[in-house]
Amino acid sequence: MKNNSLILALDVGDLKTAKKFVQNLKDYIDIFKIGSILFTREGPAVIRMIKRLRKKVFLDLKYHDIPNTVGMAVKSARELGIDMLTIHTSGGFEMMQEAVRNKGKMFLFGVTVLTSIDKKILKFQLGVDRDVKKQVVMLAKMAKMAGLDGVVASGNEIEQIRRACGRNFLILVPGVRPLCEAHGDQKRVVAPSDALRRGANFIVVGRPILKASDPVKITESIIKEMRQR
Ligand code: C5P
DSSP states (O other): OOEEEEEEEOOSSSSHHHHHHHHHHHHEEEEEEEEEHHHHHTHHHHHHHHTTTTTTTEEEEEEEHHHHHHHHHHHHHHHTSEEEEEEEGOOOHHHHHHHHHTOOSSEEEEEOOOOOOOOOOOITTTTSSSSSHHHHHHHHHHHHHOOSSSOOOOGGGHHHHHHHHTTTTTTEEEEETTTTSOOOSSSOOOOOHHHHHOOOOOEOOOOOHHHHHHHHHHHHHHHHHTTTO
């Protein structure tokens, strides 16, 4: 009962724990996300572990730097055999283009406005006097123009991005919560079937699976929910 659209966020403290999750869930999940928590501790060993188990790696380090540095980091990720990678769209058009030039066959996703940033922060701390959704759509359009494969988006923004960027632009939605679960600290959440119905291509789930007493059982129910769209 595999589902190609479900990604597990491996936000765990060490390689051994990560390996246990990948081994237990590899018959259900194809793509495993490594974020800054695990990568800072364990480095490329985690990538090799996932690749040895013949699964795909989504490296979510959200690069944001000058174009040359990001381009070289993207090249390094490509050489490690990464399948999916994130950069910040707010690094600018040139930075995104340099990343695209180096991405090879990797799928490159842009982070638009972080879900922790609201209208007030946008205006008073970042100097952007615009509605969050409008800013998200503007950055998504710029990402598409630069040649990125898609963007990371909250459940609330899927439809607008889909309308603005078309059918072939990929939308990846984190913070998804199965209907049978509590919501933790994620404020803007959507259910798996809901995210897919609105136009998401991938959903990312972390803690509902990682913290479950039976991770296989909750994964099975998430996949079932995903099929109910
Ligand atoms: O545990 P949970 O299901 O909330 O994990 C969601 C994952 O998606 C985490 O790895 C988090 O870093 C990531 N993410 C997010 N919100 C964003 C971008 C990424 O929650 N806007």
